[in-house]
Amino acid sequence: MxxxxxxxxxxxxxxxxxxxxxxxxxxxxxxxxxxxxxxxxxxxxxxxxxxxxxxxxxxxxxxxxxxxxxxxxxxxxxxxxxxxxxxxxxxxxxxxxxxxxxxxxxxxxxxxxxxxxxxxxxxxxxxxxxxxxxxxxxxxxxxxxxxxxxxxxxxxxxxxxxxxxxxxxxxxxxxxxxxxxxxxxxxxxxxxxxxxxxxxxxxxxxxxxxxxxxxxxxxxLRLYEITGRVEVNPEASIGFEAGTDADLELPASLEKWNFFERPANSVFARLPLGHCPLSVIDEAGKDLTARFLSVEGDRVVLKRDVTPVMLTTSVAAIRDDCLCYFMEPPEARS
Ligand SMILES: [Zn+2]
Known part of the structure; x- marks a missing residue:
């Protein structure tokens, strides 16, 4: 019972x-x-x-x-x-x-x-x-x-x-x-x-x-589908202001990007130490980093239009879960 x-x-x-x-x-x-x-x-x-x-x-x-x-x-x-x-x-x-x-x-x-x-x-x-x-x-x-x-x-x-x-x-x-x-x-x-x-x-x-x-x-109604999950290498350091010496530099106002489309060719992050700790994976764990991101000098640039969601400046939340998800309209999935 x-x-x-x-x-x-x-x-x-x-x-x-x-x-x-x-x-x-x-x-x-x-x-x-x-x-x-x-x-x-x-x-x-x-x-x-x-x-x-x-x-x-x-x-x-x-x-x-x-x-x-x-x-x-x-x-x-x-x-x-x-x-x-x-x-x-x-x-x-x-x-x-x-x-x-x-x-x-x-x-x-x-x-x-x-x-x-x-x-x-x-x-x-x-x-x-x-x-x-x-x-x-x-x-x-x-x-x-x-x-x-x-x-x-x-x-x-x-x-x-x-x-x-x-x-x-x-x-x-x-x-x-x-x-x-x-x-x-x-x-x-x-x-x-x-x-x-x-x-x-x-x-x-x-x-x-x-x-x-x-x-x-x-x-x-603007409907999106999550097409990628953006993860940060757990060993990488993260900073939220310009001129930081962290592995990954993100803007302090990062959360303002949630649900706003970021256009292709725009800067997503900076890499003060020159190596990229970001990866994008799909639901099945497949690596989609090259589809979404390219590294140009010390910048990480978006390769396609994406709308981020659940971006957070809480390092604990990033470590525990992820940096954010990338969304696209359902027809853009392929
Ligand atoms: Zn809940």
């Missing part, structure tokens, strides 16, 4: 004054809250799957204030995720308890929880699914979408004109839920920025009030 690891609720607890750190005062364990609305097919949202990404809690607080005077136009299911990590102020407490990697089956009690919630949601014939997250670096709001159909595009366009098509990893929630209904991950900027909660709440309102999907989105 697998122990139940989450609570079931039929109403939101009072969230006034609750923070990520104190969330266990109202949600001692993960929770599934089922709220009844006028239309039965529910919108499903997930919050705090990553414990230090508090935007979802902010969305819930705004929702609670709005619900004091407005009936829900559609049923809403809320999954509250990694409250233990939230209490510790961390994304997750261990690699095995990354809540956004639980949704494609597995053998642990957490996998059983995710599988059970997914099956229950499937039976309720959901209208849409949204998973709320924050970013480490400064990025505009964007969604992760998992199909190119009109419903995928319509849903994504209600949040932001910026969207990335991705079909990995299969165990991420929004990709797994895509089998049931249009589904996105909403990346709401940095956790410290209150605009994220406002944008997330506006998105949820738009989806809750929608009666049906349209055949074409009526807002702008």
């Amino acid at each position: 697998i122990p139940a690891v989450f609570d079931r609720l039929a109403a939101l607890p009072d969230l006034d004054g609750v923070t990520g750190r104190t969330i266990r005062s109202v949600f001692p364990r993960p929770a599934l809250i089922r709220l009844e609305g006028r239309r039965p097919n529910p919108v499903f949202i997930a919050v705090m799957q990553h414990g230090d990404e508090t935007v979802g809690l902010d969305v819930l607080k705004r929702l609670q204030a709005w619900m004091a005077t407005h009936p829900l136009p559609r049923s809403l299911w809320v999954f509250v995720g990694n409250v233990e990590a939230a209490e510790a102020g961390k994304r997750r407490l261990s690699p095995e308890t990354d809540f956004n990697r639980l949704w494609a089956g597995g053998t642990t009690p957490l996998h059983a929880m995710a599988g059970g919630i997914k099956a229950e949601l499937a039976a309720a014939k959901p209208f849409a699914a949204i998973d709320f997250h924050n970013n480490t670096g400064a990025n505009p709001h964007y969604s992760l979408v998992h199909g190119l159909g009109p419903e995928d595009r319509h849903l994504a366009s209600l949040f932001s004109p910026n969207a990335i098509l991705t079909l990995t990893p299969p165990a991420m929630m929004s990709l797994a839920m895509r089998k049931l209904c249009p589904s996105v991950t909403a990346e709401c900027g940095q956790a410290k920025d209150p605009q994220g909660g406002e944008a997330g709440f506006d998105f949820l309102m738009a989806v809750l009030h929608l009666d049906r999907w349209h055949s074409e989105e009526d807002r702008e």
Whole structure:
């Protein structure tokens, strides 16, 4: 017998004054809250799957204030995720308890929880699914979408004109839920920025009030695909100002490039010591460096138009993950 690891609720607890750190005062364990609305097919949202990404809690607080005077136009299911990590102020407490990697089956009690919630949601014939997250670096709001159909595009366009098509990893929630209904991950900027909660709440309102999907989105949508992951040799030193003596010199304002197209022949980085520690690889690990970058003297120059995303000036994040991803429109992939 697998122990139940989450609570079931039929109403939101009072969230006034609750923070990520104190969330266990109202949600001692993960929770599934089922709220009844006028239309039965529910919108499903997930919050705090990553414990230090508090935007979802902010969305819930705004929702609670709005619900004091407005009936829900559609049923809403809320999954509250990694409250233990939230209490510790961390994304997750261990690699095995990354809540956004639980949704494609597995053998642990957490996998059983995710599988059970997914099956229950499937039976309720959901209208849409949204998973709320924050970013480490400064990025505009964007969604992760998992199909190119009109419903995928319509849903994504209600949040932001910026969207990335991705079909990995299969165990991420929004990709797994895509089998049931249009589904996105909403990346709401940095956790410290209150605009994220406002944008997330506006998105949820738009989806809750929608009666049906349209055949074409009526807002702008610029859809990209990730075609390369930019890595820095772990032995190389990194500097963020002109005249540094690091192996790799990047501009201090690097994060401003996120989601802005960098044209072919523009300088991407400088190499004060003359050797290039950058490599670009694809999802399968194939080396694409020569397709994207060339070294001209002490400069690294882009060989084609690319739009970077998830660029960060946090050296720890670069070491832990990567410098950034390069994106292109889906038709430019070949
Ligand atoms: Zn996240």
